[in-house]
C-alpha cells in the first residue's frame with residue numbers, strides 16, 4: 192500500500208486527505224499531463240475539420256462520424272444511443288469509477304465567419320461555430336485518449352466514457368440521452384465550455400423552457416367580412432402584451448423572451464394561424480416551471496379574448512447546473528497545477544484586432560465579471576486563472592442541457608479562454624476565435640485539465656465517494672424529473 196499526502200497545497204480541508212493508490216503502477220501526474228502534447232495534432236485537426244464543416248443541432252452527421260472514427264481507431268468501444276442518430280458513447284476500461292466526459296459538436300445558424308477580424312461570412316447566412324463546440328468536443332476527446340494511454344501504461348482500473356452529445360444548441364440532446372438511459376452506470380461527469388476566462392465554475396446555466404404557442408382562429412375577408420374572422424395574430428399579440436405585464440411580477444433573475452414565428456399572410460385575410468416561440472429562463476428549475484404555468488394562463492387568456500384556440504408545445508427544457516463542491520475544488524486545483532493557454536504573437540494580434548469590433552465597455556464588463564477589471568487592461572486574452580471565490584460566484588447566464596446531467600450524477604464545469612475579452616459566445620467574433628490559434632490554445636489547456644481531473648479520480652477513490660455522497664445529499668429531496676416527461 193502506498194500512502195500519499197494528497198493535495199497538501201490545497202486549502203480545502205475536505206480534500207486534504209490521505210489516500211491509497213488503487214493498485215497499478217505509479218506514473219507521475221505531471222508526466223501524464225505532459226504527454227497530452229503528443230495528441231495535440233489529432234485534436235487540432237479534428238476541431239478545425241469540425242469548424243470548417245459546421246452542422247447545426249440535429250444534423251451532426253459529419254462531426255459525429257469523425258469523432259466516432261477517431262475513438263474507434265484508438266481502441267474505444269462505440270455504443271449507439273437509441274433513437275438518436277448522432278449521439279454515441281465511446282468506452283474504454285472496466286470497473287469503477289465510471290467517468291463520463293461530455294463532448295459536443297453542433298454549430299449555430301447564421302454564425303458563418305472567415306478567420307478575419309471583420310465580419311465576413313464564409314457562406315452568407317451560413318452555419319458557424321459561434322459557441323466553440325468544435326473545441327468543446329475535441330478537448331473532451333483528447334482527454335480520453337490521453338487518459339486511456341495512462342490507464343494502459345499504469346494498469347489502472349476504471350472506465351472512461353466519451354459522450355458524443357448532439358443537439359446542445361437546441362437544449363435537448365442530453366435531455367433526450369438521459370431519457371434513453373445513455374448515462375446509466377456512470378459515477379460522475381466532467382464538462383467544460385470555451386469562454387473568455389480560465390475559471391472553475393460552481394454556478395452555471397439558467398434553467399430553461401422552450402415553448403411554441405400555436406393559435407388557430409378563422410380566416411375571413413379583412414375588408415368585406417372582418418366580423419366573421421377570428422385573428423390568430425391578434426391572439427399572439429395579446430399574449431405578448433400579457434407576458435410583458437407578467438415580467439413585473441416574476442423574480443428579478445427570470446428572463447422571458449419571444450419571437451413571432453408565424454404571423455399570417457397578406458393583411459387582407461384575417462390570419463387563421465399564428466405562432467410565437469418563447470423561452471422562459473430562471474436560475475432554478477422550479478421557478479421556470481412555475482413561470483411557465485403562469486405564461487400558459489396568459490396564452491389561454493389571449494385565446495379566450497380572441498375566440499381562438501391555442502396549442503402549447505414544449506420543445507425542450509433543461510436544468511441549471513447542480514453545484515458539487517468536491518468537483519469544483521478538484522477542478523480549480525487542477526487548473527492551478529496545469530499551466531494556462533499559451534498564445535502566439537499572431538494569436539494576441541488577432542485578439543486585439545477582433546476587439547476593435549467590440550464596444551470598450553463590453554470588454555471591461557467582461558473582465559469585471561471575472562474579477563479582472565484593471566488587472567490586464569492591455570492584454571486581450573486571459574492568461575491567468577480566475578480566483579476561486581470569484582469563480583464560485585460567477586453565474587453563466589446562458590442555458591445548457593449539460594445542466595440536466597448534473598442532476599443525475601455529480602458533475603463539474605470549467606471554462607478556458609478561447610475568445611478575447613469582450614467576445615461573447617453566439618457571435619461572429621466567437622466563430623473566428625474558435626477557428627483560430629486562440630481557440631486551439633484554450634482547447635489544449637482544457638484537454639490537460641480534464642486529463643488531470645481524471646488522473647485524480649482514478650487514483651483517489653475517496654474523491655469519487657465524496658462527490659457522490661455530496662450529490663446524494665443535494666438531491667435527497669429534490670430529484671431530477673425530465674422536462675420532457
Ligand SMILES: [Zn+2]
Nearest residue numbers: 322324384616
Ligand atoms: Zn455552447
